[in-house]
Amino acid sequence: MTEKLEGGCACGAVRYRLASAPMFVHCCHCRDCQRQTGSAFVLNALFEADRVDVSGEVAPSAMPTDSGRPHHVFRCPKCATALWSEYGGRTQVRFVRIGTLDNPSALSPDVHIYVRSKLRWVGLPPSAPAFEEYYDVRKLWPAESLARRKAAFS
């Protein structure tokens, strides 16, 4: 990957730089993501927290979830743009919102999840697998990404 992955919030107070390619990219069509973004789905690139180099302050907001698992969205306190999520209280991995990249086309989904609640008009490309709910990470992630994930949680 030659392109630098950088992004930030709408007002510019928070900027971030990603130190590598993501481990994996989710396109999530669940109802939580639809409500919380006000859109059809969310695009999340999964990174080890220490590969997300942030300048500026961010503030977490606790989101209610259908599952009851904790979900914190980290936002710019000034413009409230959502920059990344942490799920299940696991601070080692950040789910970075691809729409906040300077070039959001730089990353595309590796998997579509929770397509049971996908909006009817959204067509899915054949380039990535799609699942009614979640998927088996061990079956889908490349070995290198699995090793990174293991290292992040060790």
Ligand SMILES: [Zn+2]
């Ligand atoms: Zn901002």
Ligand SMILES: [Zn+2]
């Ligand atoms: Zn979701």
